[in-house]
Amino acid sequence: MRYESPDTLEAAAKLLASESGEARILAGGTDLLVQIRSEVLSPALVVDIKKVAETRTIKEEAGGFRIGAAVTGAELKEHSALKKVWPGLVEAANLIGSTQVQGRASLGGNLCNGSPAADSVPAMIAAGAVASIVGPNGRRDLKVEDIMLAPRKLALQKGEIIASFLLPKRAPHSGDAYLRFIPRTEMDIAVVGCGVSLTLDGSGTCAAARVSLGAVAARPLLVEDAAKALIGSKIDDAALEKMAAAARAACKPIDDKRGTIEFRTDVAGVLAKRTALIALERARKG
């Protein structure tokens, strides 16, 4: 196995594109190294992207934030400006693993590991995050909801690297939240995850909303019908019920060791309501 740690994304993309065997990007390694050690993967080339400054920095841009793909959960938590505007996203990233894992785990890795249960992904989708991708043919943007296609399958071409994510400028009276259901209290994988982001107008009516679900289908879902149920409402019980029903209708889960179809579908509705209420509370304060 060859290990490279280039300084630029262009060099990294070139290395990845020209490797004839299996090539993998290394961010925090909390997924990749586990998979290599358990012999699920045995890449011929590992390209560490952490020497590339863009992947490791958080900066304000266009009124929003640009977050490097390899920035760790712990670093997100320590960024008070980011945490103030996107508390749901930061909380989602900080649900990943334990304190030790937090010191390494990144948003880019969480998304590109390709698990439908990844915690930060519904939060990023709800936030309307856009990935900036660098590949052998240059740079392009892709919405986060369009990146993961199926378990372990991404819309990235050979040699493409997510450099950073852009979180858009926030309107006043906005809030986001993420909740997951796990049988334990920590160190577990989401049986259902839900991210909600919403904006209220001056009268407290929901002007904009995005609802995303994780672990209930082959890929994280952006549930537009659930958002529609909220938009134009005061987010009262009736709207919440309608949103929960839309969330449940969007679920296409599997029966597996972590939960049944019936359970996941039920709990998706429950979590959607609970998450929306937290986002609402935050929007009212914001």
Next chain:
Amino acid sequence: MQERVKIPKFDVVGTRPVRPDGADKVTGRAKYGADHNVAGQLVGKVLRSPYPHARIKSIDTSAALALTGVKAVVTRDDFKDQSSEFVPAGEMLVNYRDVLRNVMAREKVLFEGHPVAAVAATSEAIARAALRAIKVEYEILPHVIDVVEAMKPDAPIVEDGMITVGVTPPPTKPSNVAKRVEFVLGDVEKGFKEADLVIEREFNTKPVHQGYIEPHACVGSVSEDGTAELWTTTQGHWIARAHCARLLGWDMTKLRVTSSEIGGGFGGKTVVYLEPLALALSAKTHRPVKMAMSREEVFKASGPTSGANVWVKMGVKKDGTITAGEAILKYQAGCFQGSPVQPGCMCAFAPYDLANVKVVGFDVLSNRPKVAAYRAPGGPISEYAVESVVDEIAEKLGMCPIELRLKNAAKEGTKAAYGPKFGPVGMVECLEAAKSSPHWNGPLGKNQGRGIAAGFWFNIGGETTVNLQLNEDGTLTLMAGTPDIGGLRASLAMMAAEELKIPYEKVRPIIGDTSTLGYNFVTGGSRSTFSSGLATVEAARSIIKQACGRAAKLWEIPEDAVTWDNGEIKPAGDNAGKFKPMKLSDIAKVAGKTGGSIVGVGAISAQGAAPSFGVHIADSEVDPDTGKLTITRYTVIQDAGIAIHPAYVEGQFQGGAAQGIGWALNEEYIYGADGKLQNAGFLDYRIPVASDLPMIETIIVEVPNPRHPYGVRGIGETAIVPPMAAINASAARATGVRMFELPLSPPKVLKAMKEAKKA
């Protein structure tokens, strides 16, 4: 009837000194199984079956052996077959025919993860490559996983030609039922006729793993002259020696086994898995071979305890008198016979004084790893079912569940359904302590329910040796041979200090190896503080006797004219006051000149082990929308006899409760239709994490065991017996639904609540 021992006042026993092994453990200096390394060692790895059931047609190791760095390969051909015969080991019986096949598959692989070959190589990477290079040809056979399925007449047969034992006339057709056992007291039919209320229920439990944090690991080193050393993490190194010597055909004296510090065993380390393989590989190479399991291997190929199907029927009068108890237990044994169904039968109704009991048990094979002992093996399963029915009876009669239990509680003189009459036991005392506990009388919040359940475990004694040597400066070195898993060294040093009237710090306890000490049976059956404690007391008393003898010599008076008076050696009778009293340290200084080193040996077969009863109170809170149960408060009340070191007794209580909470809420082996284990890791095999648990409160009840000089009963196992029923009862009240299946995982609880709402 035996007299109750009055709880005497002790100087050391009952205090809470720091454990002698503590500093090394918290600083990382302590050596666990995988911490042992020897110069020149090879890495050993096991090739495991990918199938749950298949005939091995051929094994070709030539390509593996041809790899540079591969030093040896062993397969079934390297072990001589063993005849079928049962011998006791730990709390279970072993059959060397099966032990051998569990260590290395012969005719068939019987579970996913069954070893088919082992390699020794110069590096881990080469060892892995060697495993990939071994070609095994399998003829895949149909498999069976579930216990009820395995008992069906058309089920695939795990062990060819197996005929059920314990049935007359013997069946003519082979089946997966290895054994039927039955325990009967009185007449249950008569008992049910006397009852005003009869409840009959069927329960299902899943296999659960002991979940020790330290995976199995060992180093085996065989010299050119055939002598060998084994370092291993084990609950019993004499048993490990016996098993390895037997499987390898060696004289026991050639094999010296040292037990490492142990990161939990709970019964699961009374078995050999890697040890014979490491030794066999080392015998071929004459290089030390180190082997360690991954967590996945631990889950797939060690432990667990049985999953089971249990049917219980109980009859009760309006006043709460239980008139009869009947149960049928079907326990999974895994791929070889020997589930703990027999102790399960014996425990089922043990907390109660009943006239009519009938328990029938079946030991059933399936294509799973062979079960290993797990803390009170068999007891938690049957008692979960019985105690859940007892709770339902209390509810139906409108009686307090403590009062119902008090009315029927086993006490001194009660004849247990499994045979013996109890001596002094603490069931009533535990129930009384529960009744007046702050927890039982405390408030409950919204969506919360409270449950209570009792539990019983026998405890055992057995062969034990302790050496106590008096050092020149009057300090003592204590060598025991029951591996210290839960604070044993501290407790033994405390008993020695108490006997010898010296400070605790003056006794340094260590665990000896198989060549430096007489035989010791395993640390299991909650026996080590009881048995090694007895042997320690015997060794200490021998030291006192010898010291008095030395004083007699010095004073030139007869030995019987010297007495031991609370730490002082004094002339007595006519000679009283004639010589200055001596201390043990004075004798130590002159030991060399008065006859040589003073060593006390306690080599015993410990008799008089006494059972321990416990009562647990659990509060659980349900999230009504997701079915998730959270344990919000928990109290363990248990009879310890006397707590030598109360902090370590509390630790055992809390540990048992924590494991029981995992068993009750989320732990289970999950198999796919392909017969493969789907959750061989701590991510999806959900033992509780710290934040899942409330502070577990403890109440130590002390009804001393009259057969032990310090009243010890043994407390390690009982604590895992009551949790499942206590939590089940609390969940029934929190959710309004009675459930009959473990674990009480959120999908099941939510479904049960939804169905109850519909009905």
